[in-house]
Amino acid sequence: NAGVMQNPRHLVRRRGQEARLRCSPMKGHSHVYWYRQLPEEGLKFMVYLQKENIIDESGMPKERFSAEFPKEGPSILRIQQVVRGDSAAYFCASSPIGASHEQYFGPGTRLTVT
């Protein structure tokens, strides 16, 4: 059973470009969570999604950031017009129905904005 998969593992973008981060949850998992880790800090919750629904986006910046989890395909975290402060590691986690306290993390995408 493959774990949570994220790609790309490393992403370099120039200021003003768009970044798209992908997350494929573990098989059978229908809940996806995105977290951001700034250098030397802990992870901060961004958004929680189920298939075709955003359940809680209280941790998402109000502008430039969006997330989706379509019926088919991976979850996408999209950052428009990136700025240097967006440089961070972005982690996706998934959990099964009924066991949402058990979150399994992917390896992360390290975004560098130059």
Added chain:
Amino acid sequence: GNSVTQMEGPVTLSEEAFLTINCTYTATGYPSLFWYVQYPGEGLQLLLKATKADDKGSNKGFEATYRKETTSFHLEKGSVQVSDSAVYFCALSDKIQGAQKLVFGQGTRLTINP
């Protein structure tokens, strides 16, 4: 809101030393508590968890006991190894619309010298 405070690092020990990493939390209700470990360049792995007061989580020689009276969940290991070098995160679960988001401490970097 709910929060987690960890002992500040970095922590450096010699092999076979006793390890304690302190973690205290502030929460309404009775969250589940977790320790995650992050090895260099990798995502987070669940190390152990406890879901109610006085529960003891244990794994790979690490232990932590859910202490409601002191709102603590300190991580301990009797004899550390070089391979335990990593960043350790304490976390609690915060319920959101039927699921749980994780609230993390800032992390403690542990280095074990041979």
